[in-house]
Amino acid sequence: MSNEAANISGESQRARWKYLDRILSRPGPFTDPDWEPGEPVIESLSRSKILVIGAGGLGCEILKNLALSGFKDLHVIDMDTIDVSNLNRQFLFRHADVGKHKAEVAARFVEKRVKGVKITPYCGKIQDKDEEYYMQFAMIVCGLDSIEARRWINATLVGMVDMQNPDSLKPLIDGGTEGFKGQARVIFPTMTSCIECQLDMHAPRAAVPLCTLATIPRQPQHCIEWAHIIAWEEERKDITLDNDDPEHITWLYQKALKRAQEFDISGVTYSMTQGVVKNIIPAIASTNAIVAASCCNEAFKIATNTNPFLGFPETDNYMMYTGDESVYTYTFQHMKKPDCPVCSEENLARPLQVDSRSSLQEFLEGLAERPEAQLKKPSIRSEEKSLYYQFPPDLEEQTRGNLSKKLADLVSNGEEVAITDPAFPLQFKYKLIFQ
Amino acid sequence: MADLPPPVQGPTAKEKKYDRQLRLWGATGQQALENSHILLMNSGPGVTGLETLKNLVLPGIGQFTIQDSAVVSEADLGVSFFLEEEHVGGFRAEHSCNLLKELNPDVEGHYITEPIETFATQPDAFKPYTLILVTAPVRPEILAKLSAHADASLVPLFYIHSVGFYSHFSIHLPPAYPIVDTHPSPETTTDLRLLKPWPELLQFAEEKTSNLDAMAHDDHGHIPYIAILLYYLEQWKKEHGGNPPQNYKEKTAFRDIVTKAARTNNPEGGEENFDEAVGAVLKSLNPPEPSSSVKDLFKEKECVVIKQDSPSFWVIAHAIGLFYTKYGVLPVPGSVPDMKARSADYVQLQNVYKSKARKDFAEVLESVRFVERTANRSTQIEEKDVEAFCKNAAHIKLVRGRPFHVVQPNESIKWADRAKAIVQNLTFPDSLVPLYIAFLAWDKFAATHDQDGLVGAQQVPGETDAETDAGKVTGIALKITDDLIKEAVATLEEDELETIKSQVREFVEELVRAGGGELHNIAALTGGLVSQEVIKVITEQYVPVDNTCIFDGVKSKTAVIRV
Ligand SMILES: [Zn+2]
Numbered sequence: 001m002s003n004e005a006a007n008i009s010g011e012s013q014r015a016r017w018k019y020l021d022r023i024l025s026r027p028g029p030f031t032d033p034d035w036e037p038g039e040p041v042i043e044s045l046s047r048s049k050i051l052v053i054g055a056g057g058l059g060c061e062i063l064k065n066l067a068l069s070g071f072k073d074l075h076v077i078d079m080d081t082i083d084v085s086n087l088n089r090q091f092l093f094r095h096a097d098v099g100k101h102k103a104e105v106a107a108r109f110v111e112k113r114v115k116g117v118k119i120t121p122y123c124g125k126i127q128d129k130d131e132e133y134y135m136q137f138a139m140i141v142c143g144l145d146s147i148e149a150r151r152w153i154n155a156t157l158v159g160m161v162d163m164q165n166p167d168s169l170k171p172l173i174d175g176g177t178e179g180f181k182g183q184a185r186v187i188f189p190t191m192t193s194c195i196e197c198q199l200d201m202h203a204p205r206a207a208v209p210l211c212t213l214a215t216i217p218r219q220p221q222h223c224i225e226w227a228h229i230i231a232w233e234e235e236r237k238d239i240t241l242d243n244d245d246p247e248h249i250t251w252l253y254q255k256a257l258k259r260a261q262e263f264d265i266s267g268v269t270y271s272m273t274q275g276v277v278k279n280i281i282p283a284i285a286s287t288n289a290i291v292a293a294s295c296c297n298e299a300f301k302i303a304t305n306t307n308p309f310l311g312f313p314e315t316d317n318y319m320m321y322t323g324d325e326s327v328y329t330y331t332f333q334h335m336k337k338p339d340c341p342v343c344s345e346e347n348l349a350r351p352l353q354v355d356s357r358s359s360l361q362e363f364l365e366g367l368a369e370r371p372e373a374q375l376k377k378p379s380i381r382s383e384e385k386s387l388y389y390q391f392p393p394d395l396e397e398q399t400r401g402n403l404s405k406k407l408a409d410l411v412s413n414g415e416e417v418a419i420t421d422p423a424f425p426l427q428f429k430y431k432l433i434f435q
Numbered sequence: 436m437a438d439l440p441p442p443v444q445g446p447t448a449k450e451k452k453y454d455r456q457l458r459l460w461g462a463t464g465q466q467a468l469e470n471s472h473i474l475l476m477n478s479g480p481g482v483t484g485l486e487t488l489k490n491l492v493l494p495g496i497g498q499f500t501i502q503d504s505a506v507v508s509e510a511d512l513g514v515s516f517f518l519e520e521e522h523v524g525g526f527r528a529e530h531s532c533n534l535l536k537e538l539n540p541d542v543e544g545h546y547i548t549e550p551i552e553t554f555a556t557q558p559d560a561f562k563p564y565t566l567i568l569v570t571a572p573v574r575p576e577i578l579a580k581l582s583a584h585a586d587a588s589l590v591p592l593f594y595i596h597s598v599g600f601y602s603h604f605s606i607h608l609p610p611a612y613p614i615v616d617t618h619p620s621p622e623t624t625t626d627l628r629l630l631k632p633w634p635e636l637l638q639f640a641e642e643k644t645s646n647l648d649a650m651a652h653d654d655h656g657h658i659p660y661i662a663i664l665l666y667y668l669e670q671w672k673k674e675h676g677g678n679p680p681q682n683y684k685e686k687t688a689f690r691d692i693v694t695k696a697a698r699t700n701n702p703e704g705g706e707e708n709f710d711e712a713v714g715a716v717l718k719s720l721n722p723p724e725p726s727s728s729v730k731d732l733f734k735e736k737e738c739v740v741i742k743q744d745s746p747s748f749w750v751i752a753h754a755i756g757l758f759y760t761k762y763g764v765l766p767v768p769g770s771v772p773d774m775k776a777r778s779a780d781y782v783q784l785q786n787v788y789k790s791k792a793r794k795d796f797a798e799v800l801e802s803v804r805f806v807e808r809t810a811n812r813s814t815q816i817e818e819k820d821v822e823a824f825c826k827n828a829a830h831i832k833l834v835r836g837r838p839f840h841v842v843q844p845n846e847s848i849k850w851a852d853r854a855k856a857i858v859q860n861l862t863f864p865d866s867l868v869p870l871y872i873a874f875l876a877w878d879k880f881a882a883t884h885d886q887d888g889l890v891g892a893q894q895v896p897g898e899t900d901a902e903t904d905a906g907k908v909t910g911i912a913l914k915i916t917d918d919l920i921k922e923a924v925a926t927l928e929e930d931e932l933e934t935i936k937s938q939v940r941e942f943v944e945e946l947v948r949a950g951g952g953e954l955h956n957i958a959a960l961t962g963g964l965v966s967q968e969v970i971k972v973i974t975e976q977y978v979p980v981d982n983t984c985i986f987d988g989v990k991s992k993t994a995v996i997r998v
Binding site: 015016017018019020022023026027028029030061064065068069084085087088089091094095113114115179180184216217218219246250263264265270271274275280281282283284285286287288289290291292293294296297298300307308310316319323324325326327328329331357 | 445446448451452453454455456457458459480486489493494495509510512513514515516519520537538540617618657704773774777778779781782897901940941944945948949950952953954955957959960962963964966967968977978979980981984988990991992993
């Protein structure tokens, strides 16, 4: 092929990107005076490799948006398969796809629809991959529904930063939604506030005390939780509860209903049972569209410098969105926490108010609910000794005796403890302050 | 028989598919969506319109129709997700319609390829549609015609811009658009009437607190906090001439009394129910006064005079207004928050509130029936509508819909009663009013420029010569700004004015840079916002934008203004 012919085919290829190219080849009032529009930016946009984590409600939108923003090399990770309740918003899936892997179906669909984009799916967990894998990407865009997975990727990316190598700094763009609400945030690991710094923005719902469930239920949800946590254990211990098995949900529903009738409580329904047991969060296409597009808009600006982006040090890095009462956004700079266990350089211990009379077991169980900790399987060590270890079994046995001891008998006021949890590749340091 | 649970009605296929949204707007909201037929009049690159429809087809609107006479070009493929390579040269409306239909087999899709100019002039062209979306650029005479249709037929109309990193939409709602089911946040809905207790509630409190000091720890620790507060309130009133704590100082003093009344010599070293009581003092010991917006509702002309053809909303509002005049409070909503208590006590307390709510509702219903007879109305309002109104009376919203700006080539823009408020907003440091002005100027440019040799096709700024066009649009925008300030009879400081003008210039430059092109991300985001508002308007749930929303994708910020 002659040079001229190659050029012509190249140009006709770009005809498709007429609108995008206007932005890529014209400076604007907010672009940096040194920014070079045109060829170089078009080139670097089509070369940058992006990882999308999650191929669900946000992930489907993110893949579509990035493909239509001129990115050519996308990777996507998701371990889930398609369920019928996904179809009201996950628009890359059809009824015939139910049961197939989300990452695979989503990648093939967008590749077919948007010519020239390559999407590599991985159907599995983010924890399966190592630093070398994450190092190949220019950026990571997350559309997850799990706090735990977010914290894991955040800690991994912060851990990868090597001051000598600017390429090791991978911007993390994260979106999340719940009903009509959501948020989009940009993290430049070690430079801006990170997911762990922002953990208390997403406080877990307080669990209902076990004694309420067992003896004094008042709400229909209490009866469902009772069936879920207590009745199942007592009566069907040998069967593993499967939230997706209608027979199991029906059993729980009938148990809950019967209990509710005993206590004269109304309102237990099949749908509520499902909602409580599976911890269902309402989700709609419109909020997903807003949050995913906001994330991709930031990704596009970061990759092209066509305009200022969120997350630039000392500027806004977080957009909060609420859409149930009119439309409201709050865009602000979330500050880095000096005692963040993940991104703080000093690795200071975070102060934690505790009741010195509570047992070690009560303290450890409480960690799951504390907004600043949210640790489900903690192992703990004081300055002096191992207090409790979940693994390995012999160490667990050796330290089990401490669980019933009072905190005051194990640590002194103001003592530092180190807590690890298998879900996270790091150690959390806390300074225990007696109330 | 009584031991057998009723047979389980598992969810239907539809309930399974729509589970995640039914938890928000319920079966009635879903039914309203399924009864709707939405018309999209698409122009420009047309992406925002399609992204909006995507988010409406997925949750299952009844029908949609796309009117668009454009033919698919290469450029469409780089920005629209609902077109494929083999569609180039075909009608955009047809192919996008087919791909959108694939998203949900329960939705019917139609398309019209007739040009907007002839389509819009047919009599009854808009008749089949329950809601209309129109995207810029559109000729002012057509937009004016649509606006007139929205006025006459009360069909909601959305006008949408999405250009480069910026977008905007305005909603023209009927002049009285009331919402009963506003879904207020749970923290704002607790209405316990502790300062206006009725005999049954007082009796409940008395029963649960009799012989307080002699109570066993376990009983004392399970008194519902509402009973605790009522008990100490009665004591306080005895010592304060019959008055409850009236100001912050008195309330904190009262709170201290409750705090001290908690037992600490029990095994737990404290009492959860007393903690709840202490926590509720500041927010629960307020007179149950309705908000000013609800009180204003009772004074609206539609509420005062009920006619034979008054919408049911006003009939019920009138009846509730009568209730308020008589008692100085709204009907009791009847719900009780969860609290530390024994099951039986809690259920008993719930019933105290529920029966009061039922009694109030019965009284309102009686007035409704009386008003119906007096006004000679032929059909009765359903009881469940009256009940829903009573339950949410404190959170009812009335939106006064009004037309948005239709920019005419030879007329200046009028802000009328909004001028002063808009100028005030203009002076805020992060105001997006200058961006709205930039969009108006963009419309003016399009209204006064035709494409070369193509009479009827509008030319948008920046298609070929961004710099020259930016100059022209800036001139228009600054004129609009000056006229606005004049109309508001406002005087601004010199430097304030300079700041505003430079903001206007920057917004215009950035807008013109795009040459009328859409960025997919901004189109998708705007499509998300517009579809969300469409859902609220159709379901008559939640609170819609009143009436203009602006999005700045450079700073990732939105603003809502009323124009
Ligand atoms: Zn951090």
